[in-house]
Amino acid sequence: xxxxxxxxxxxxxxxxxxxxxxxxxxxxxxxxxxxxxxxxxxxxxxxxxxxxxxxxxxxxxxxxxxxxxxxxxxxxxxxxxxxxxxxxxxxxxxxxxxxxxxxxxxxxxxxxxxxxxxxxxxxxxxxxxxxxxxxxxxxxxxxxxxxxxxxxxxxxxxxxxxxxxxxxxxxxxxxxxxxxxxxxxxxxxxxxxxxxxxxxxxxxxxxxxxxxxxxxxxxxxxxxxxxxxxxxxxxxxxxxxxxxxxxxxxxxxxxxxxxxxxxxxxxxxxxxxxxxxxxxxxxxxxxxxxxxxxxxxxxxxxxxxxxxxxxxxxxxxxxxxxxxxxxxxxxxxxxxxxxxxxxxxxxxxxxxxxxxxxxxxxxxxxxxxxxxxxxxxxxxx
Ligand code: MG
Numbered sequence: 001x002x003x004x005x006x007x008x009x010x011x012x013x014x015x016x017x018x019x020x021x022x023x024x025x026x027x028x029x030x031x032x033x034x035x036x037x038x039x040x041x042x043x044x045x046x047x048x049x050x051x052x053x054x055x056x057x058x059x060x061x062x063x064x065x066x067x068x069x070x071x072x073x074x075x076x077x078x079x080x081x082x083x084x085x086x087x088x089x090x091x092x093x094x095x096x097x098x099x100x101x102x103x104x105x106x107x108x109x110x111x112x113x114x115x116x117x118x119x120x121x122x123x124x125x126x127x128x129x130x131x132x133x134x135x136x137x138x139x140x141x142x143x144x145x146x147x148x149x150x151x152x153x154x155x156x157x158x159x160x161x162x163x164x165x166x167x168x169x170x171x172x173x174x175x176x177x178x179x180x181x182x183x184x185x186x187x188x189x190x191x192x193x194x195x196x197x198x199x200x201x202x203x204x205x206x207x208x209x210x211x212x213x214x215x216x217x218x219x220x221x222x223x224x225x226x227x228x229x230x231x232x233x234x235x236x237x238x239x240x241x242x243x244x245x246x247x248x249x250x251x252x253x254x255x256x257x258x259x260x261x262x263x264x265x266x267x268x269x270x271x272x273x274x275x276x277x278x279x280x281x282x283x284x285x286x287x288x289x290x291x292x293x294x295x296x297x298x299x300x301x302x303x304x305x306x307x308x309x310x311x312x313x314x315x316x317x318x319x320x321x322x323x324x325x326x327x328x329x330x331x332x333x334x335x336x337x338x339x340x341x342x343x344x345x346x347x348x349x350x351x352x353x354x355x356x357x358x359x360x361x362x363x364x365x366x367x368x369x370x371x372x373x374x375x376x377x378x379x380x381x
Contacts, residue, residue: 039079043108045138047073049096052087052326052353056173056183065090068326071099071134072357075141077114082145083358083378084334086137087298087325087349094133102127102134114145121304132278132301133325139302140334140376147375154337155370158307165336165368166345169194169220171352174203177210184214191366192218192246194346197236198226204236208243220344222249225275230259234266241268247344249294249321250274261289272321272344280305283312292319292343297335298327303376310341324349329360334376336361339368357381 052068073084088094105127111120120142124135147154155162170190172183174197187193193211197204211219221240227233233251240248247270252259254276264271273290277283278299286293293313295306306322313320321344322335332350339345345368350356360378362369371377 040076041078041112043111043114044076045073045103045106045108045141046076047071047100047103047137049100050328050357052328053355054326055352055354056175056179068353069096070328071096071103071137072328072330073103073137073141075108075114075138075145077145078149080145080148082114082141082143082148082375083330083380084137084139084141084144085328085330086133087327087331088133089325092133092298092325094131098131099134099137102131103137106138114142114149117142117146117304121301125301133298136297136300136302136331139304140297140331143303143334143337144375144378151374153370153372153374153377154303154334155340156372158337160338160340162340162370164340165370166339166342167191167366168345168347168363168368170348171196171346172207172211174199174207177206180207180210181214184211187217188215189366190217190348190363192220192344194220194222194348196222196224198223201232201236205239208240208245212243216244219243219245220247220249220346221245222274223251225250225253227251230256230262233259234263237263237267237269237271245269247272247321250276257285257289264288264290270319272319274323280309280312283309283318284316287316287318290318292321294321294323294344294346295338296323296325297331298325303334303337306335306338310338314341319343321345322347326352328353328356329358330376330378333358333360333378336368336370337376340370 050070050072052070054066057066069088071086075082086099121139124138169192170187171194195207237248249272270291272292272294273286274294277293295309300306320342322339322342323346324335327349329350332347335347358378359381
């Protein structure tokens, strides 16, 4: 009895010590530790611009491009390094210069450990009203470093079930019939093809018919706000519904909430908000106008807020998708940690670039897989 009491007493002491310094609990796990900042207990943030080279020219309703500007971040603390990333497709309104300008304003010296994710990200978010990708670059690095200190991946820390990850779609952008056919063949290892529509009727139908001439695989459609009239959009959705399409993303402008609600009420397919849904605060406004939301780390400032959006959307009985920009395996693997909660996933951004700099989340048989690598589950190549 005495022994048991002593044991409980010392267990209590350990718990109290842990509350004072959570990092100490995990101090035995040093295998992912490096000496990036010489083991200093000072949070050190560094960054470098990086251009992701696209495998194909990437075309959506309003733009075309061959590279995507990215800024890679590193956060060092107590000998650990966490990696983060800001990816900036042109329509997001951020550039490498604006991200770097933002990162220079961030003073992490006021925080004593990366475990203060809530306080750190509240501070970071309050620096400016926009810069969501730059904020995500800090948030992702924070989650990576904390997971590494704990020796666990975030899906496990959050208590998610790794067996419930969805298939990811593989994106086929707008292109000529010949290239679409080639891209569709390239997409054959994937269970879902995502097709970017929102051009004129002839082009949109050519895209879907061309894919259908190659495969009967499930298609997700993203109109990227391209359709201008709700009656036309609904007609297109009915046409798509007859061709094994299982959802439609952002059929019309993000500003046309009433038109979205009109379509959603009548649509045979789930209608998902992407451009209309940036952050947590947008979620309740979209209830009723869309069936669900597409969460992207670059839009919502990262993993902390994405986790909150999941809970809020679930409480509102809204359906969930996770998407990405053109990103390296860093941000893709971070998003994958949340994918277990999703009905749809579009995490193919790293597969569309030719010069990835991380080894991370693997797609097996079209399905997202999560392993036990700590943090966001990546290694630098
Ligand atoms: Mg989209």
